[in-house]
Structures are given as C-alpha cells and as structure tokens.
Amino acid sequence: MCQLFPYAEAVTRWLDPEQQRAWRAYVRMQGELNAHLSRRMSVDSDISMADFAVLVQLTDTPDERVRVLELARSLHWEKSRISHHVARMEKRGLVRRENCSSDGRGSFVVLTDQGRSAIEEAAPAHAETVHELVFDLLTDAEVEALGSISEKIFTRLTTGECAAVVARCDADDAMEVVPEEGGCPEA
Amino acid sequence: MCQLFPYAEAVTRWLDPEQQRAWRAYVRMQGELNAHLSRRMSVDSDISMADFAVLVQLTDTPDERVRVLELARSLHWEKSRISHHVARMEKRGLVRRENCSSDGRGSFVVLTDQGRSAIEEAAPAHAETVHELVFDLLTDAEVEALGSISEKIFTRLTTGECAAVVARCDADDAMEVVPEEGGCPEA
C-alpha cells in the first residue's frame, strides 16, 4: 500500500528553493543566537537565560512572588522543569519557596535580595547584547516584519490542535502575560 | 566609580516598544517552534532533531561518510557534542565509526542502512511539519524577509569578534557548506 518512495502522504511537499534558503538561514541563525545570548549572559552576570526568565517574571510582579504553576504557564515551561529549576535557584539563593496559606497544595516562589541584585546586574547587559546582535542590524521595516512573522507562527503553535501537542501546562491565557526576555525588569 | 544605577555602561540602551514587541514575539515563537518541531519529529519517526541534522549531513555526502570534525564544523557543534552524540547514535545503530587510514588521529562517521531508512522515513514528515507550522502562514514577502533577517544576524554572529565568543570548532568556511535542516536529504 505504501512503497518506500513515495511515502504514505501521497506527495511530499518539499520546500522550494526560496523556502529552503529562508528555513536554513532561520534555523542556523536561531541556534547561533541562542548560543550567543546564553554565553554572553553567563559571562556578563552569573546567571543563565533560564534564571533570567524566571527572575523577570518575579520582578514583574508587584510583591515579587508568584505561584509555581503560574510561573510555568507564563514561561510555557513544564511544571517539572519549573520545579527542578526553582530548586536549583533556591540552592544558589536567587529565590526562596514559601507555602501558600489559601491552598495547601500550592507554593510561592519569592524573589530574594540576592536574586534582585542578580537581575539588576544582568538586565542592562542583556539589553545591550540584544541590540548588538539583532536590532542594530535591522531596519524598522525588518523589526516590524520579524514581529509579525513571529506572532503569526506563535499563534499557530498555541491555538487549535497544535496547542495540545506539546505537553506543557496548557498555556491558556498565554497571549496575555509573558513579558519574558529583553524587557527592562523594572523602571 | 560605578554606582548600582546607572551601570558601568553610562546609559543602558533598553529596547523601545516596537523592539520589545518584536523581541518578545520572536523569543516566544522560537522556543515554541523548537519544541513543536522536536516533538513532531520524535512522534513521526524515531529520531531527534539532532539525529536528523547529523543524518542529513551524512546523506548529503557522496559516500555517506564524514570526518568527525567536519561534521562538527558544518553543524556548528562543539566537537565533544558530536562525539557524545555520535556515540549515542552508534549505540542505536544509526551510524557507525570507522578509523581514518590517512590520519591516525581521525575517524569517520558512516551512515548505516538503519540510519538511511530512519532519515528517509523522517524527512517527508519533517518537511510537511515545516510547511504547516511556518510556510503555510507566510506570504512570499515574509519568507524573503525571514531569510534576509536571519542571514544578517547569522553573519553578524559568525564573523568578527562575535565568532570567537562561542567556543565551537572555529567554523571557518561555515557559510559555504551547512545544508542543514528541512532539506530533502537526497533526490
């Protein structure tokens, strides 16, 4: 019923040359950019991109404390990842756990002074890095294009049948929150 | 000489609102897209994105064998990563190592039959996924924009002082080779 070529999908939709070019460029760029951002972050400060993401969430909250699951949802992380990561950050003194009085199962992640000074030290350098590696190179039109392309794809990935594919904490309200990277943490 | 605020860099260049929007969108999209691609790849076939990348390199070579360091360079991976990864792939029968007769230090990674059928099975589904998640959503102009934006950033990252920051195998001729992802592995 299905020989080796062609495959089950009667006809395979390969990428055409322009798509190939764009896709290869994107894949390489994205890998490289991630590597550079992580490297710069851990050179300039003493935290990782993941630490930074968690700390941003905390500093964005008025009383600098967030429920674990809420953290998972806004970062689009699995809850076990949050749990492990917070455990490691706690060991390094960047955050602290606290029980939730209104829900016996729940717990809060709370920013410590050390955590606050860590992100205050890291954020400006990170913003500068993002400028150097990305925005200094792009025209206004390209920035706009990057944003709208990314939004299109992101929306596709987080709505409809796609959303269910990934076993993360169902990121219900995802589009709302998530200030995430690159933002000035306060002020 | 340097108070806590402002930092050493006299004035921090934060991102302006449009940049913020674009950057957050990009970061979220990229994370989500990676997750979905990996997931789909390991659901549809029995290999990971990393396996796929290695196998593509091998199938792109006439005699389906590549020197380890060459593999590292074209994938922009650290050589220890290649070494570990090839060891795991070898354990699963996807590739095989062979000594290099002309250089006693060197060794080849060779595609096995099992490896070839693994990528032949995976490639069409992967191409289809890339269409579904990316290209079906974009106009021709956006595809072009994605490509040129990515190329600009990638070039920035792999030339000049930036290139040295990352401790990969100095990807000298990087821009040449690297057929990488999404390509139809043969034919």
Next chain:
DNA sequence: TCGATTTGGTTGAAGCGTCACTCACCCTGC
C-alpha cells in the same frame, strides 16, 4: 459524607549539552 477525580507540586531516572581534561597522533625546527 464519602469516594472518585482533578489539581498543584515534587521526585528520580535518563538523555542531552558543555566544560575541562586527557590521549594519541601529526608536523615542524633543530
């Protein structure tokens, strides 16, 4: 009210990536 299910969160094991180190081999100058 009591059992069943859902929800918030943790844990342990296993795969992956990086770092620092090592080893073997090659090449050059002397």
Next chain:
DNA sequence: GCAGGGTGAGTGACGCTTCAACCAAATCGA
C-alpha cells in the same frame, strides 16, 4: 632523530530538560 606544539577525538562530571510516577490537598458527584 626527537622535543615541542598543534590537532582530531574521546571521556567524566555536572547542570538542564523531559518523562513517568507519585503524593497530598482540593473539588466534584451522588
């Protein structure tokens, strides 16, 4: 020749991520 340095490759340890299993508190249904 051979000492020194460079290069191709592997290794072990450690941190990160995922997966599956688990636990306890909360909620739902009858």
